Amino acid sequence: MTEHAASLVERLTAVVPDFPKPGILFRDVTPVFADPVAFSTVCGALAEPFTDVEAVAGIEARGFALAGGIAVQRGRGVLTVRKAGKLPGEVLSEQYALEYGEAAVELRPGQLPEGTRVLVVDDVLATGGTAEATITLLERAGYHAVGFAALLELDGLGGRARLEGRLPVHTLGAAPA
Numbered sequence: 182m183t184e185h186a187a188s189l190v191e192r193l194t195a196v197v198p199d200f201p202k203p204g205i206l207f208r209d210v211t212p213v214f215a216d217p218v219a220f221s222t223v224c225g226a227l228a229e230p231f232t233d234v235e236a237v238a239g240i241e242a243r244g245f246a247l248a249g250g251i252a253v254q255r256g257r258g259v260l261t262v263r264k265a266g267k268l269p270g271e272v273l274s275e276q277y278a279l280e281y282g283e284a285a286v287e288l289r290p291g292q293l294p295e296g297t298r299v300l301v302v303d304d305v306l307a308t309g310g311t312a313e314a315t316i317t318l319l320e321r322a323g324y325h326a327v328g329f330a331a332l333l334e335l336d337g338l339g340g341r342a343r344l345e346g347r348l349p350v351h352t353l354g355a356a357p358a
C-alpha cells in the first residue's frame with residue numbers, strides 16, 4: 182500500500198518555485214486531498230505502521246485534513262495543533278526556532294485522558310522543528326506521541342534525524358528541498 186500511495190503523492194503533488202518566498206520550492210499536496218481515491222489511499226498508508234493509535238493529532242493546516250481522514254478510517258478522534266493565537270481559552274504553547282525568528286504551536290489541554298496514544302501527522306517534514314515542538318506540546322499535555330507520519334520528507338534538512346530519537350517516523354516519499 183505504501184508504494185502505491187507514494188506514487189500517488191509523487192504524481193499529484195505540485196511543485197511551486199519561489200513560494201511563499203524566493204528560494205523556497207513549495208510542495209502543494211492539496212491535489213492529493215481533492216482526489217477521493219488518492220486521499221483515502223494516502224490516509225491508510227500514513228497510519229499503516231502504527232497499530233495501537235488512540236487519537237490522531239494534525240498540525241495546522243494541511244495536517245488537519247490528513248488527521249481527519251485517518252481518524253475516520255480508524256474510528257478515532259482528532260487533536261488540532263494550531264499556530265499561535267488561534268485558540269480561545271486555556272492553551273498550552275510551545276515555541277520553536279525558525280530560520281529567522283520564532284513560531285509557536287498551541288493545543289487545548291484536557292481533551293483526552295492522560296496517556297492517550299497519539300499519532301502526529303503533517304503534509305511535509307522539512308527541518309522537523311514544527312513536528313518536534315508538536316511532540317513536546319502533546320507530551321506536556323499528558324499524551325504519548327507514538328509516531329510521526331507525513332506525505333513527504335525533504336532531503337538534507339535533518340527532519341527525520343531530529344525526530345527519530347523520540348519516536349518512529351514514517352513518510353510516503355522523499356524529495357529535494
Ligand code: AMP
Nearest residue numbers: 206207208305306307308309310311312
Ligand atoms: P519544518 O518545521 O521545517 O519541518 O517545516 C514543516 C512545516 O512547514 C509543515 O507544516 C509544512 O507544511 C511546511 N513546509 C515546510 N517546507 C515546505 C515546503 N517546501 N513545501 C510545503 N510545505 C512546507
